[in-house]
Amino acid sequence: EDKVVQSPLSLVVHEGDTVTLNCSYEVTNFRSLLWYKQEKKAPTFLFMLTSSGIEKKSGRLSSILDKKELSSILNITATQTGDSAIYLCAALKSSGDKLTFGTGTRLAVRP
Amino acid sequence: GAGVSQSPRYKVAKRGQDVALRCDPISGHVSLFWYQQALGQGPEFLTYFQNEAQLDKSGLPSDRFFAERPEGSVSTLKIQRTQQEDSAVYLCASSRKRGDTQYFGPGTRLTVL
Secondary structure (H helix, E strand, O other), X not given: OOEEEEEOOEEEEEOOOOEEEEEEEEOOOEEEEEEEEEXXXXXXXXXXXXXXXXXXXXXXXXXXXXXXXXXXXXXXXXXXXXHOEEEEEEEXXXXXXXXXXXXXXXXXXXX | OXXXXXXXXXXXXXXXXXXXXXXXXXXXXXXXXXXXXXOOOOOEEEEEEEOOEEEEOXXXXXXXXXXXXXXXXXXXXXEOOOOHHHOEEEEEEEEOOOOOOOEEOOXXXXXXX
């Protein structure tokens, strides 16, 4: 059975801190790893990672995939209160259809 | 449209009632997905459409759940004879084509009393 595991489950930091969120996967016919940010309800797309070792960046957020270790990390530098959310990672199979999600990491950034 | 839209945003049903949840995907997106998200959990796959064809319905929890996309655009998820365990947020996502990034709508929060 396909599985995606995220750690930590929750995290509390202060503004300005740097955080690293972890995601590991056991998925047959793996194609890509996606990161989403979920505030309120709709998951908002952050990154899609298909190639191992290539970092993707967007402002203060960056992410990288390690296919050898079957894992990915999401880094957020200089955190702000607006970064408070649940961060979800999901694995996409080569068939290109359904996503298998982890349970998410709940990040709280205190002022 | 600018994004995926879903309606209603909130639905309260009495146990045993039928409900219908609507999803309007991003214009031109071929693939459409339904997910169910229970409190404190990640979304779980329900079903997938490529245009009007339902290619995978392996995640539908029971035969009370039915989804359609008759014209390859708007989709409806119907739940018959709702049960308390159906209470969840139902998320719809669409992608330009198979394997592309999936963009999510705001979801419908269903509460079954």
